[in-house]
Amino acid sequence: MEELGVMVVREFDPEKDCLSVEEVERRCEVGPCGKLSLFTDLLGDPICRVRHSPAFLMLVAEMGEEKEIVGMIRGCIKTVTCGKKFSRNGKNGNDPTKPLPIYTKVAYILGLRVSPSHRRMGIGLKLVRRMEEWFRENGAEYSYIATENDNQASVKLFTHKCGYSKFRTPSILVNPVFAHRVPVSDRVTVLKLTPSDAETLYRRRYSTTEFFPRDIDSVLNNKLSLGTFLAVPRGTYSRESWPGADRFLLDPPESWAVLSVWNCKDVFKLEVKGASRVRRGFAKTTRIVDRALPWLRLPSVPEVFRPFGLYFLYGLGGEGPRAVKLTKALCAHAHNLAKESGCGVVATEVSSCEPLKLGIPHWKRLSCPEDLWCIKRLGEDYSDGSVGDWTKSPPGSSIFVDPREF
Structure with missing residues (x-):
């Protein structure tokens, strides 16, 4: 004291x-x-x-x-x-x-x-x-x-x-969770890895990345970690033919991408303050239209003027000429997970010169570029x-x- x-x-x-x-x-x-x-x-x-x-x-x-x-x-x-x-x-x-x-x-x-x-x-x-x-x-x-x-x-x-x-x-990239599901490209297969496979992939590919935690196994096995997802071109693997991380790393496809999802919703919540009645009304209207006409896939504004939860994307990585597109597919998959749980936004933080940054959808008004x-x-x-x-x-x-x- x-x-x-x-x-x-x-x-x-x-x-x-x-x-x-x-x-x-x-x-x-x-x-x-x-x-x-x-x-x-x-x-x-x-x-x-x-x-x-x-x-x-x-x-x-x-x-x-x-x-x-x-x-x-x-x-x-x-x-x-x-x-x-x-x-x-x-x-x-x-x-x-x-x-x-x-x-x-x-x-x-x-x-x-x-x-x-x-x-x-x-x-x-x-x-x-x-x-x-x-x-x-x-x-x-x-x-x-x-x-x-x-x-x-x-x-x-x-x-x-x-x-x-x-x-x-680094850049904090924040994307709203819409009232409609975001389509995942039919040219992509998204696989959920076991914590063991995820640890193997991260340690062998990203352990030399700056700020990589030595106890990555504790992170991946934490109850707040909702899973690690791997995107590959369709036809490369299926959920039934997945060979495991060891064999995958011995002969990986030309392009692939990976990310993990963390449940911040069960830790803290956020809210946007100071919005005018006009903005609140506009946001509510977009949500009503989006729920009524989900097939239009309109970019509705979630209810961010009250406490809302978020999912955080971490461990982003990938290789190959299609890695950016595969990352975009993973972000769409994470968005849909967040929608099912009632989150308001999906967020991530990456290096300002991260090569996969182009595949991460976000709204500039909610994000922090630096x-x-x-x-x-x-x-x-x-x-x-x-x-x-x-x-x-x-x-x-x-x-x-x-x-x-x-």
Whole structure:
């Protein structure tokens, strides 16, 4: 426990802090480029957004004799890929021409909130510094955060006061879930992989991708992971003839694509605030028409002015000349899954130069073309290999976004 005047920073207590944390969340609008706001229906568990990580902590700041909660922060620690290396002389059975991942222990800050009535008092800075102490105590080598690129207060806090550097600028792509189903091309077969097959594919193809989680098996086997889906040209495989990931990787088709779906709906909800009656009325009209005439496949606006859930797409990858089209088919399949569950949107986050980005449908009004990730080196790099200072490394064409941190 730490004090700064009449302010105390302490660990979150689920038995007494939930309602107060919810109230602060309600007063703090967040979301990509300010278009989406977090609704504080966290299913009675404000720490649930980090609970699925290997190590996690939530802190709150309380002030005054009444011990009013005026801020909070969440953090988690995991091991991820920060670079790659080549094995020497094929030792341990490794192919010397195939890169191997270099792992590092990285911490992630999310959910930093300060009540609007208590800002510019150093509360956010105190919360970040106390969280970083916990990171160091648990062996984290780097800490990073994601914030809106145009959120000047947040950017200034981390880059000017906390010593973080601007690191990556991925894109958050958000697509509405319509009242009609989106057709999946009849030239494509979509297969659902077992968690074991999905792990094999990801580890062999994407373990050297930046931020790839070493515990990918925990992610894929989590109850919030709704499945990993593989798209191949029709006639390549059927559900009955699927040979398994090992044989697939020995002789893959010319083109294929893969993605996994994460159920954020059971973790938090979002809502769009500040919309005029005219916009609300127009959105309602599009939904009525779409439900009445689904065969027209009109792009209706979902009910985003009330709390709604979303599905998050992660682990996007693929190869071959048709990979973009196959990715589009997978997104259509994910859209239909989201429709069946009553979600309002489907979202994903990818590198700004991701080759498969063209196959991901999204609405610009809901999306954020340039999110901002900032990073800080907490100590010496004890990675398995020599990557130098990761904070100074150039970006790759792809990035692996952990759904547990979205």
